[in-house]
Amino acid sequence: MGDLGSLREKVDAVDDQILRDIVQRVKICRLIGELKKQQGKPVHDIHREAEVFSRVRERAELLKLDPVIVERIYHEIVNMCSSVQE
Structure with a gap:
């Protein structure tokens, strides 16, 4: 099973990966925001958000x-x- 310290280190590593993934998502969303501006589309897309949820x-x-x-x-x-797309 492992000791408490090593398990916490594993949790920390997973947390770091989650944060890296969020950073990647934000970068992609910035690009999406730029395209939306170029195409004159609104930042919020209620239908897309519903699909995500x-x-x-x-x-x-x-x-x-x-x-x-x-x-x-x-x-x-x-x-x-959404806030980085505005």
Whole structure:
């Protein structure tokens, strides 16, 4: 099983990867924002956001995670990504 310290190091490594993935998502969203501006499209796309939330709820259920909590997390991520597009 491992000792507490080594397990915490593994959790820290996973947290670091999550943050790197969020940074990558933000970078992609900035590019999307630039394209939206060029095309005269609004930052917020309610239909796309609904698709994202639906997809993550479904994935959460398949992965045995609480879909409500996962959706809340994604609301924050989507809000952050929307703010970099403005």
